[in-house]
Amino acid sequence: MEKSNGLKIIDLQIGDYMKIIEECIKLGRPCLCQNIHDDIPQTLNPILIKSIKKNSDTNSNLILQLGDREIDYNPSFRFYLSTRLSNPRYKPEIYSKVNIINFAIKEQGLEEQLLGIVVRKEKPDLENSKDNCIVNIANKHKEKEILEEEFLRLLSETEGSLLENVKVFQALDLSKQSQKDIDETLKINEDLEIKIDLMRENYRLVAQRAAVLFFVLQDLTSIDPMYQYSLDAYIQLFILSIEKSPRSLKLNERIDKLNDYHTYAVYKYGCRGLFERHKLLFSFHICTKLMDAENRIIHEEYQFFIRANTLTIDRETQFSNPFPTWLNETRWDQMSELIRLPDYRFLRDSFDQFPKDWKEWYAPILIRTQKTAMYETLFQLMTSFITN
Numbered sequence: 391m392e393k394s395n396g397l398k399i400i401d402l403q404i405g406d407y408m409k410i411i412e413e414c415i416k417l418g419r420p421c422l423c424q425n426i427h428d429d430i431p432q433t434l435n436p437i438l439i440k441s442i443k444k445n446s447d448t449n450s451n452l453i454l455q456l457g458d459r460e461i462d463y464n465p466s467f468r469f470y471l472s473t474r475l476s477n478p479r480y481k482p483e484i485y486s487k488v489n490i491i492n493f494a495i496k497e498q499g500l501e502e503q504l505l506g507i508v509v510r511k512e513k514p515d516l517e518n519s520k521d522n523c524i525v526n527i528a529n530k531h532k533e534k535e536i537l538e539e540e541f542l543r544l545l546s547e548t549e550g551s552l553l554e555n556v557k558v559f560q561a562l563d564l565s566k567q568s569q570k571d572i573d574e575t576l577k578i579n580e581d582l583e584i585k586i587d588l589m590r591e592n593y594r595l596v597a598q599r600a601a602v603l604f605f606v607l608q609d610l611t612s613i614d615p616m617y618q619y620s621l622d623a624y625i626q627l628f629i630l631s632i633e634k635s636p637r638s639l640k641l642n643e644r645i646d647k648l649n650d651y652h653t654y655a656v657y658k659y660g661c662r663g664l665f666e667r668h669k670l671l672f673s674f675h676i677c678t679k680l681m682d683a684e685n686r687i688i689h690e691e692y693q694f695f696i697r698a699n700t701l702t703i704d705r706e707t708q709f710s711n712p713f714p715t716w717l718n719e720t721r722w723d724q725m726s727e728l729i730r731l732p733d734y735r736f737l738r739d740s741f742d743q744f745p746k747d748w749k750e751w752y753a754p755i756l757i758r759t760q761k762t763a764m765y766e767t768l769f770q771l772m773t774s775f776i777t778n
Contacts (some may be wrong), residue, residue: 392468394418401425408433409468415454418464426473428480433457437469438487469689476611495621497601504628505597509590510647511632516589523583534569541565592641599649600628602683603656606676610660613668619660631655653680690731698724712741716749 396419400407414421415437423434430438436456442463445451453461462523471488480490510517554590583766604624610617635651638644661669681687703723711722729736741748 392422395420395466397422399424411437411627412456412461414469415456416462416464416467416579420468420470422470422472424472426471426478427475428478430471430480430484435487438484455730477718495604497605500604500621501597501601504600504625505590505593505623507628508593508600508632509598511629512591512593512644516586520583520586520590523579523586526579527576527583530572530579534572537565537568537572593645594650595645596648598683599680600652602679603653603676606679607660608670609658609675610672612670613671615666617663627655627659628652688733691733694728694731698727701727703727709738712745713749716752 396417398410398419398421400410400421401424404410404536411421411434413419431729436454441455442452442523443455445453452463452465453460484490506517509520604619604621607617607619607624611621616643631652632648636647638647653676657673660672664672676691678687682689682692694777701724703726708723710718710727711719713722717725725737729738
């Protein structure tokens with residue numbers, strides 16, 4: 391957008407970045423400052439608040455107060471700031487000084503983009519018709535605006551009585567006929583667009599799955615900032631999956647095969663750059679996200695599952711441990727919180743009615759736990775013996 395205007399790109403790590411900004415201000419060139427963090431340097435504050443005033447000597451040129459100096463200001467100057475932070479937290483006063491635009495990718499927007507890609511690959515004529523409909527509808531709306539503006543201009547330039555002006559009535563008749571033709575064309579294109587959208591919806595499941603999988607990859611940065619995946623590379627992977635996945639004349643089978651192929655392709659693509667210890671977590675995250683997209687996960691149970699060891703226990707309303715001899719307090723804390731969930735409330739009565747059955751069921755787990763503890767103790771003793 392600003393490249394043809396001589397855009398200058400700077401970074402705050404450059405030692406003379408202020409000199410480059412001053413040159414852009416004087417010559418009226420656009421300037422882009424990259425990699426801004428949460429704190430914006432105070433040296434840029436006069437530019438952000440537009441500390442501009444007229445030159446008292448000439449009373450025509452504008453000057454900018456930059457620190458303790460005054461420099462000539464060209465009104466064509468534009469200043470842009472960008473950040474790589476996924477969720478920057480700027481101070482409230484920053485929002486009053488600049489216009490902030492969020493270019494972050496949203497799942498819904500990505501889904502629409504991927505839907506367009508898969509339909510264009512699978513049904514190119516359908517997607518081309520969709521594009522033509524959008525263009526035709528936009529052009530017709532533009533024609534309506536031009537007709538209205540032209541008629542209003544004619545009215546404003548008319549002198550004398552409107553009732554005696556033949557040109558106004560002729561223009562009105564022409565405008566009505568043109569409006570009617572435009573409205574008919576719009577109706578045809580809008581109806582056609584609705585039909586096309588209904589046909590495109592057949593591939594919605596493919597776009598939804600692909601969008602979910604992209605954000606699964608993005609979530610890996612929470613494990614390690616080193617795990618970075620670009621959208622451009624992901625779209626190329628998605629196109630490759632469309633081209634290489636098994637074909638089928640039946641639409642439902644084709645969609646299933648495409649989803650299965652792309653899911654496995656994303657798994658292999660992600661695993662190439664993961665540490666071995668993170669691959670199982672990656673698989674689990676794919677599974678849970680896909681189940682959640684299909685409404686097959688109860689969120690309360692899922693949150694309990696992943697946070698069982700860090701639960702806040704309400705001691706005042708907690709039930710007493712019915713098996714204090716063989717069930718330790720940590721396990722009972724977790725179990726008592728599980729009983730609070732709607733689908734697990736029956737367990738409380740079950741503990742009272744079948745205590746022996748519960749003990750027999752838990753015994754192998756208890757034995758394994760004891761053996762693991764014993765092996766850990768022996769390992770520590772052996773390690774201590776060897777080192778000493």
